[in-house]
Amino acid sequence: MFFSLKMAWIYFRKLFSRGILGVMVLISVCGIIICVASLVVTLSVMNGFHTEISNKLLKLNPHIIVTNPFLGYELTQEKEELFDEHQEITGYFSFIFGNGLLHKENRSQGAVIKGVYGSDAVQHELTKGDWSDFKENSIVVGREIAGAMRVDVGDKMLLVIPSVEGHLTAPMVPRVEEFYVAGIFSTGIHEYDTGMAYINIEKAAMLFEEDQGSAGIDLYVENPFDAGNVASYLNDNLEGAYNVQTWKERNYNLFAALKLERTMMFIVLVIIIVIATFNIAGSLIMVSVSRSRDCGIMRAVGATKKQISMMFNFKGMMIGLLGAAAGSVIGVILALVLRRYEFIQLPPQVYLVSTLPVRINPADIVIIVLTTVAVSFLATLYPAYRAGHMEVADELRYE
Numbered sequence: 436m437f438f439s440l441k442m443a444w445i446y447f448r449k450l451f452s453r454g455i456l457g458v459m460v461l462i463s464v465c466g467i468i469i470c471v472a473s474l475v476v477t478l479s480v481m482n483g484f485h486t487e488i489s490n491k492l493l494k495l496n497p498h499i500i501v502t503n504p505f506l507g508y509e510l511t512q513e514k515e516e517l518f519d520e521h522q523e524i525t526g527y528f529s530f531i532f533g534n535g536l537l538h539k540e541n542r543s544q545g546a547v548i549k550g551v552y553g554s555d556a557v558q559h560e561l562t563k564g565d566w567s568d569f570k571e572n573s574i575v576v577g578r579e580i581a582g583a584m585r586v587d588v589g590d591k592m593l594l595v596i597p598s599v600e601g602h603l604t605a606p607m608v609p610r611v612e613e614f615y616v617a618g619i620f621s622t623g624i625h626e627y628d629t630g631m632a633y634i635n636i637e638k639a640a641m642l643f644e645e646d647q648g649s650a651g652i653d654l655y656v657e658n659p660f661d662a663g664n665v666a667s668y669l670n671d672n673l674e675g676a677y678n679v680q681t682w683k684e685r686n687y688n689l690f691a692a693l694k695l696e697r698t699m700m701f702i703v704l705v706i707i708i709v710i711a712t713f714n715i716a717g718s719l720i721m722v723s724v725s726r727s728r729d730c731g732i733m734r735a736v737g738a739t740k741k742q743i744s745m746m747f748n749f750k751g752m753m754i755g756l757l758g759a760a761a762g763s764v765i766g767v768i769l770a771l772v773l774r775r776y777e778f779i780q781l782p783p784q785v786y787l788v789s790t791l792p793v794r795i796n797p798a799d800i801v802i803i804v805l806t807t808v809a810v811s812f813l814a815t816l817y818p819a820y821r822a823g824h825m826e827v828a829d830e831l832r833y834e
Contacts, residue, residue, distance in 0.1 A: 459718045464758045466711035471762025471807055472769065474704040478799045479770040481697040483792030488689065491787065494558050495622050496682045497528075497653030498662045501669060503677050517672055518654065523665050526655040528556035531639040533648035536595040537576070537632065539584045546580060546632045548594065550639025556653060557633060564588040564618030571635045573617035577628035581619045591615050594634070596642050610642055624787050708807055711758075712814040715751050719818035747819035748812060755811025759804040770795050 531550035554566030596610040662681040774793035783789045
């Protein structure tokens with residue numbers, strides 16, 4: 436093996452200075468560099484999207500939600516003791532939510548109305564106002580709602596809750612309540628800023644009837660990414676028709692789409708790397724033809740077929756390793772530039788983020804380099820076999 440590696444290194448150093456053959460090898464290396472750099476940047480962006488969206492969702496959503504169609508919003512001592520027994524649970528808060536219509540003069544906006552006790556039950560901070568002003572007849576709305584309805588802190592607005600009294604054919608008699616704006620929040624996620632408002636939970640219980648609102652419990656755990664174990668604990672110990680959902684389960688479609696997109700991009704770019712390594716196979720076949728005399732001499736002085744074949748294997752892997760290393764460096768530099776200057780702007784209402792997020796994962800780079808070297812090795816199998824099985828007599832007949 437040492438002989439094959441040493442001879443491969445000697446030929447590899449001189450490979451780029453061999454005219455048209457050197458140009459072909461250079462093209463092979465450049466193709467691998469471009470593919471690897473593209474793969475590093477793509478996976479870094481996909482990792483950034485996953486991390487950024489996860490962080491935003493964790494700031495806005497409780498880690499676990501427990502709901503029951505027959506559950507009131509008041510916590511019983513039994514439930515409190517159950518939650519307190521688990522060391523991972525750091526907090527729990529009751530809530531009520533339902534749909535309502537916000538109205539101000541001639542402007543209206545539909546929203547999800549969530550009744551909470553106060554700032555402890557809501558993770559995001561206010562851009563205007565203060566949670567200390569969150570009283571019985573106050574409301575906290577998203578920035579987009581405030582802008583669309585032209586309201587500010589201290590302004591009054593109406594909350595309209597549709598209601599059907601008696602049977603279905605009875606006239607609809609909506610419940611209307613006046614609130615003053617105690618605060619405005621901005622999450623950076625369009626769906627929340629345009630469709631969420633908070634009121635006092637006791638007021639929500641008065642406004643929403645059993646068939647129009649839902650009650651539940653928001654739970655927070657020490658490690659949000661380990662919320663599944665806590666959810667299993669609750670499923671095993673809660674008695675009744677409870678529905679326990681983690682924050683990942685509630686956003687399963689989003690994370691599944693991100694994972695699928697990341698996997699498909701990796702597969703597509705690896706296929707492009709495979710295509711780029713075809714040039715390595717072509718270059719090594721030309722080397723085996725142009726250096727057939729050298730191979731014959733090495734066979735004549737005692738080199739085995741396996742050593743000759745391994746020499747070509749090592750040579751191809753060196754080309755692949757050079758392209759993978761250079762491509763990884765270029766890809767990391769490009770990813771750092773994207774993260775530092777943020778010159779690519781995105782519509783937040785579509786992508787949930789305003790700039791292109793980037794997160795470099797060293798494990799991904801290692802996988803990319805190893806995959807590239809492995810593909811380069813596979814590209815050397817035929818040229819290596821051809822060079823190793825040359826007949827010595829045929830190659831040295833006219834020498």
